[in-house]
Amino acid sequence: MAQNSNTYDAVIIGSGITGGWAAKELTEKGLNTLVLEAGRTIDPNHDYVEHVPVWELKYRGWDNRAERERTQHIQRECFYACDEYSHKFFVSDAENPYSSDPGKHFSWIRGRQVGGKSITWGRQSYRWSDLDFEANVKDGVAVDWPIRYADIAPWYDYVEEFAGISGQPEGLPQLPDGKFLPPMEMTCVELDFKDALAKHFDDRIMTIGRSAVLTRVHKGRAPCHYCGVCHRGCITQSYFSSLNSTLPAAQKTGRLTLRVVFLCASTLESTRILLNSATPESPNGLANSSGELGHNLMDHHMGAGANGMMPGHEDKLPFGNRPNGIYIPRFRNVNTKQKAFIRGYGYQGGGFREGWSRGTWMSGIGADFKSALRKPGPWRMGMGGFGECLPNHNNYVEVDKEKLDAWGIPTLKIHCAWNDNEHAMSKDIAIQAGEMLAAAGAKDIQVYQEISSPGLGIHEMGTARMGRDPQTSVLNANNQAHDAKNLFITDGGCMTSSSCVNPSLTYMALTARACDFAVSEMKKNNL
Secondary structure, eight states, X not given: OOOOOOOOSEEEEOOSHHHHHHHHHHHHTTOOEEEEOXXXXXXXXXXXXXXXXXXXXXXXXXXXXXXXXXXXXXXXXXXXXXXXXXXXXXXXXXXXXXXXXXXXXXXXXXXXXXXXXXXXXXOBOOOOOHHHHTHHHHHXXXXXXXXXXXXXXXXXXXXHHHHOEEOOOOOBTTBOOOOEEOOOOOOHHHHHHHHHHXXXXXXXXOEEOXXXXXXXXXXXXXOOOOOOOGGGOOXXXXXXXXXXXIHHHHHHTTOBOOOEEEEOXXXXXXXXXXXXXXXXXXXXXXXXXXXXXXXXXXXXXXOEEEEEEXXXXXXXXXXXXXXXXXXXXXXXXXXXOOSSOSSOXXXXXXXXXXXXGGGGTSOOOHHHHHHHHTSOOOEEEEEEEEEOOOOOTTSEEEEEEEEEOTTSOEEEEEEOOOOHHHHHHHHHXXXXXXXXXXXXXXXXXXXXXXXXXXXXXXXXXXXXXXXXXXXXXXXOTXXXXXSOTTEEEOSGGGOSSOOSSOOHHHHHHHHHHHHHHHHHHHHTTOO
């Protein structure tokens, strides 16, 4: 068989959020670029099913539970998205095994297709601040970030203006404002809660979520029409994904078909590739002279929060299914210090009216019961915390040569657990949520103080961290490997700490910034 031979300026491994951005940036800057994706191509006209009614599904939305348990018993832990509609956007756990320590389960949620997890991500898009970038050095934890907010701020501007982020400016130093499209509206109950929060607490505010969902026409993409099931795909391209935004932009250049490699396969997959790339010269894995590759695994802990019934507004109904919620930015350890823990957390949630599904926990039977369920139920307000996880050398991954995937490649053994700081923070998340609801006049308040297994926040990061010293970090300030100058890692693996806000916007900005640096170095013949 004849083989074609092509020479590329750049190879990108992975086509998710960071891989898509790398493809766009490098091709638009003139580089002939190859994107390698381990999964299948996605056809939105066939694979996106957000408008298919549930009665057209074989299992009416309940899915084949036995099959899902057999093939995706871990992926289905992402309960809101891995369902009968969308399980095809998640890997087969049978084909892609890994292991965790006994009693310390790590939930590794993965997507393997063109677009990666950018098809199913939650789209919350927040900037980090110097409160985050300076945290390690001020707290004496791990290593210092080699960059500050000023280094990345113009790149936040750049990626926001392309992606389209809706949100409300608030002027908070711990949550910098961005280049926003008009914000989505809050419900009547959310507005009441916002006012109550401002009245009773001088250290916290509530804002609408900052979301990569369009509220007006932007870059040829239509605004959201509030069908609300974004994890099934979006045929109108109203939310940002690499499949409908950055990859098409790269393809338009005609240069997307090796002088630099951008590793964007997702935090743990990128680390797995490097660890499996050991050579006699690099026996512990590629780019691992520091010994830090695979270490300092982080995620956001969640599971603690509260909800309650909000009296009134019985004459009002919500409109559509808004694909966004509210956000209460971090207020702990901002201007005052907590004794029990360092760092902080934010809340995500929203106000809603109960529907017919409330009948599953209501008492009743017969025609009167059915009639009552046809009417809207009371309004409720709920919120759950996302807390920062400290970098810890003992949270790490290693190659398991005894357990292979379906293609014969060694898998990962994951060692990860929450520590005292995360547990103390989780308790405070639950307590404060209950107190805020009580102050707002909520009734029937239900406080829950649980903590999710690591990984279930789906914000895993930190196993190839950036740093100032090659002896204690894998990457430099430009996401360039200390040991291999033509290797760049811009997915979550590069993160030096975890903040408490969703990290995807920061991944995008770091990727665009690293691409700009790489092309500049190539023009100087330094790469």
